[in-house]
Amino acid sequence: MDYCRLANIYESLSKVSSKLEKTRILAGFFRETLPLGLEKVVLLVQGRVFPKFVGYESGIAARMMIKAISKFTGFSPMEIENRLREKGDLGLVAEEYVEKRKQAVPSAERLTVDKVLEDLRKLAFISGIGSQNRKFVLIGDLLASAKPREARYIVKTILGELRVGVAEGIIRDAIVEAFLLRKDMSKKERGKLRDLVDYAWNITSDYGEVARIVKMEGTDGLR
Known part of the structure; x- marks a missing residue:
C-alpha cells in the first residue's frame, strides 16, 4: 500500500471530531487493507510503530x-x-x-x-x-x-505527536464494524462482539494482530 493512502486517512480523521465518523472512516479503510497489511496500518493510525507492549522509541526529540x-x-x-x-x-x-x-x-x-x-x-x-x-x-x-x-x-x-483522535476504543469499534457487524444485529449482539474483540486484545495487547485474525477467520479466530 502506498503511504499516501494512509496519509489521506490521517487527514480525513483529523477533520472530524465525531467518534462514530472516525470509526466509519477506519472501518472502510480496514476493509480495503490486505490481511498482512492490517497489523501495520492499525499500529500506524494509533501513531505507533511497535505494539504497546514493546518499549522501543525513536529517540528523536x-x-x-x-x-x-x-x-x-x-x-x-x-x-x-x-x-x-x-x-x-x-x-x-x-x-x-x-x-x-x-x-x-x-x-x-x-x-x-x-x-x-x-x-x-x-x-x-x-x-x-x-x-x-x-x-x-x-x-x-x-x-x-x-x-x-x-x-x-x-x-x-x-515525534509521537500524530493526534488524529484515534483511541483504542475507536480501533476496536472499527474492527467490529469492518468485519463482524450485520445490520440486523441487536444492540446486545453488537456489545458481545465488542467484548470479544476486547478479550482478544487483553490476550495479545495488539489490535493489529486482532484485526488480521478477525479479517481472516472471523469470530472463530478469537475464541
Whole structure:
C-alpha cells in the first residue's frame, strides 16, 4: 500500500471530531487493507510503530528533528524554529519545507507503508558513535521520497505527536464494524462482539494482530 493512502486517512480523521465518523472512516479503510497489511496500518493510525507492549522509541526529540529537516531541505535551523513558533506544529513545518524543496528537486519515488514502518523502526535501534548522523540520513531518505503531506505525518509519527483522535476504543469499534457487524444485529449482539474483540486484545495487547485474525477467520479466530 502506498503511504499516501494512509496519509489521506490521517487527514480525513483529523477533520472530524465525531467518534462514530472516525470509526466509519477506519472501518472502510480496514476493509480495503490486505490481511498482512492490517497489523501495520492499525499500529500506524494509533501513531505507533511497535505494539504497546514493546518499549522501543525513536529517540528523536523536536530539536533533533529540526536539525534533520534543516539538513535535508537546506533551510537553516533558525528559520525552521521561527516557522515552528508561528505554526506550532513541526509536522506542518516539515510539510511546508519539503514542498519548497520538491519544487526545486522533484522525486519520482513512491513511499509504501512497509518502507515507512521499516525505517521508523530502524530509528529505535540506531545507537552508539555517529548515531545522530545515521538517524539524520534515515529521516532524510524518508523525506526525500515523501510528498509534502506524507512528510507531515512521518514527522508527527516520529515525534509521537500524530493526534488524529484515534483511541483504542475507536480501533476496536472499527474492527467490529469492518468485519463482524450485520445490520440486523441487536444492540446486545453488537456489545458481545465488542467484548470479544476486547478479550482478544487483553490476550495479545495488539489490535493489529486482532484485526488480521478477525479479517481472516472471523469470530472463530478469537475464541
